[in-house]
Amino acid sequence: MTVQNFAMLSEWFSTPRGEYVLAWERAQFDSAVEDVFGFNAVQIGLPALDFLRESRIPLKLSLGLESGCSLRSEPVRLPLASQSVDVLVLPHVLEFSGQPHAILREAERVLMPEGSIVISAFNPLSLWGAARALGWERDQFPFRGKFIGLLRLKDWLSLLGFELNGGRFGRYAPPFSNRRWLERCDFLEKAGDRWWPICGGIYVVRAIKRNVGMRLVVPNWRDKRAAAKTLAPVAQKQNGVRADRHDAR
Numbered sequence: 001m002t003v004q005n006f007a008m009l010s011e012w013f014s015t016p017r018g019e020y021v022l023a024w025e026r027a028q029f030d031s032a033v034e035d036v037f038g039f040n041a042v043q044i045g046l047p048a049l050d051f052l053r054e055s056r057i058p059l060k061l062s063l064g065l066e067s068g069c070s071l072r073s074e075p076v077r078l079p080l081a082s083q084s085v086d087v088l089v090l091p092h093v094l095e096f097s098g099q100p101h102a103i104l105r106e107a108e109r110v111l112m113p114e115g116s117i118v119i120s121a122f123n124p125l126s127l128w129g130a131a132r133a134l135g136w137e138r139d140q141f142p143f144r145g146k147f148i149g150l151l152r153l154k155d156w157l158s159l160l161g162f163e164l165n166g167g168r169f170g171r172y173a174p175p176f177s178n179r180r181w182l183e184r185c186d187f188l189e190k191a192g193d194r195w196w197p198i199c200g201g202i203y204v205v206r207a208i209k210r211n212v213g214m215r216l217v218v219p220n221w222r223d224k225r226a227a228a229k230t231l232a233p234v235a236q237k238q239n240g241v242r243a244d245r246h247d248a249r
Contacts, residue, residue: 009142026053029054029091029118031054036055042080042088044089046064063080076102088107094148112209117157119153123203124148126199128143131175150198150203162210168203169202170192172189172193
């Protein structure tokens with residue numbers, strides 16, 4: 001994602017349509033990060049919008065190429081040590097980047113085992129996705145991005161050893177640019193959550209980095225005891241002669 005795209009996306013969030021998305025999205029990020037503990041939290045992109053504001057982690061950094069970031073760097077080459085970050089947030093980074101897979105691989109590298117990643121994206125299976133597919137305002141934000149379906153994102157994360165442990169769809173109104181029309185469609189939020197939850201215009205998900213291949217090691221004597229019990233013959237003495245429990249008939 002270029003510096004210009006980041007800047008334009010940040011400006012878009014100050015429009016009526018962007019504010020409509022941002023209000024809901026911030027609440028989801030707040031809920032996703034508030035119960036994650038550790039020492040280091042990192043936000044990639046959009047430094048003017050604090051998506052880590054409810055995090056209790058003491059050290060918080062924003063990272064990207066635009067001005068205002070704590071560290072200047074491309075998302076595909078993070079200047080961070082491997083397994084050094086406890087929570088990483090990616091607000092609309094993947095869909096506006098030409099290398100979403102590389103960004104996720106880098107995220108997996110820097111995250112601690114059992115660390116959390118929180119991702120927001122526009123949903124192609126929604127009225128917002130339909131508007132983009134029909135070519136409406138294709139050269140404008142957010143429709144110039146490559147919307148990523150949740151199932152595809154889930155597959156990408158699974159291949160890297162991540163496991164989804166929370167998420168939600170939201171914002172079911174059509175992508176009106178007029179604030180009044182968006183407010184008139186407020187009733188669609190509750191209806192959408194109940195009747196067509198996978199058709200929200202945006203989704204936010206949280207995933208945990210799992211240690212693939214970990215195995216609980218138990219003392220050897222337990223295995224031997226279990227094997228001994230399993231293999232012990234069941235027999236009894238009858239008139240001083242060893243015999244099986246079941247008599248031959």
